[in-house]
Amino acid sequence: MNRYDSSDLRRAAAAGIQAPSMYNSQPWAFGLRDGAIEVLADPGRQLAVADGGGGWAMRLALGAATFNARLALAWAGTPADVLLLPDSGRPELIARLTPARRRPPTYTERDLYAAIERRYSNREPFWPDPVPADVRVRLIEAARVEGTWLDLLVGMTALTGFSEIAHSADRVLRRDIRYQAELITWTGTESSIDGIPAVAAASVAEAQDLLPQRNFGDRRRPPGRDYEPEPLVGILGTGGDRRLDQLMAGQALQHVLLTATDAGLASSLISQPIEVAPARDQLRRSLGRSGFPQIAFRIGYGQPGHPSPRRDVDEALLG
Structure with missing residues (x-):
């Protein structure tokens, strides 16, 4: 052929x-x-x-x-x-x-x-059950075969440091009026074919939350449904930061997320510390890496969430 x-x-x-x-x-x-x-x-x-x-x-x-x-x-x-x-x-x-x-x-x-x-991205709280060591190895290997690296944060010291960086970046973005206006335009209704529907959004952030969430809606979580106290956070990165590196990171990201899904895990992305340049540099230094973090995400076991819609395949075809 x-x-x-x-x-x-x-x-x-x-x-x-x-x-x-x-x-x-x-x-x-x-x-x-x-x-x-x-x-x-x-x-x-x-x-x-x-x-x-x-x-x-x-x-x-x-x-x-x-x-x-x-x-x-x-x-x-x-x-x-x-x-x-x-x-x-x-x-x-x-x-x-x-x-x-x-x-x-x-x-x-x-x-x-x-x-x-x-x-699909599951922005709900996960259960506190730890991700087994053999699955963590599979996730790291999925990133490696695509020419990237994946660091999984272990222990509350590392998680607390990441939390501070992520929340700091989130505060910067929340103060940006143009940024927030654009986010609102992509917060869709249930009939939209793109954007984030309210049913797939995270609940409104609360003071005790370790990690920031996008402000895609105003839904409040039920009592007693706090986020997991010690989430598994992964940070995927590349040796360089060219267009090619970012495409490689995208392939690796999907390889990792599908590997997690195959293992029965849920996931959601955390991009705020990548979007804010000083936060990204601080994150890189905290990892002791010479490369470039490209995306972070949370992985764990959770109840089924709600996928976001997709355009029909015909709309994505040329000619």
Whole structure:
């Protein structure tokens, strides 16, 4: 096989659109050119304020969408060779997927592909049950094979330090009127096909919360439903901070999140300490890393949450 066709494109796009994106902005498009599947940025869906400093969040989302597309093609027995940023003359072109040698999917590819439709951000409190050591190893390995690193914070000293950095960044963003106005525009109703519906939002923050939550709604949590006292927080990073590094981070993020989902875990993203430059630098120094943190997230066991909506796959196809 040396060409993909429209059915392959549709399969890849259907998986790709399930990737996470900031505010569920879904900044992707998928096309078929010369027998290759292309993943492209939709600049009209780049967040003008929250991601206006260069498109970091959009590239993370596009990397995650590329990973999903890779999985879908491998699951069908038609794996892809992936080239990121293949054409400097087409800056909107993020990845080109060309057919590799046909083969059956691996067990891991089957499991991760099956997890795509079950993965979504769960912003509710998790149960206090610890994540087993063997699962933590799998998460770290998922990041490593994508060329990135993952640090899992252990102990209250590390968690408290991260909490202070994250809350400080969150306060900076809450004081930004333009930032908050944009966030409100992506806080959708239940009938929206993008944005964060109220049912999927976190409850209103309370003073005892260790980690900050986005202000997507005004729903209050039931009595006795505090967040877990010692959450598992992961910080994923890269050696560099170029466009290519951020796309690699997006693929790694999705690999990690799907690995967590396959293990029965829930997750939610924490981007505030990455969005505020001084906080990001402080986070890097606290980790003792020479690289660049690209995203943080919380992982644990929780009751089922509410997925955010997705646009129909036809809306993400070009031509």
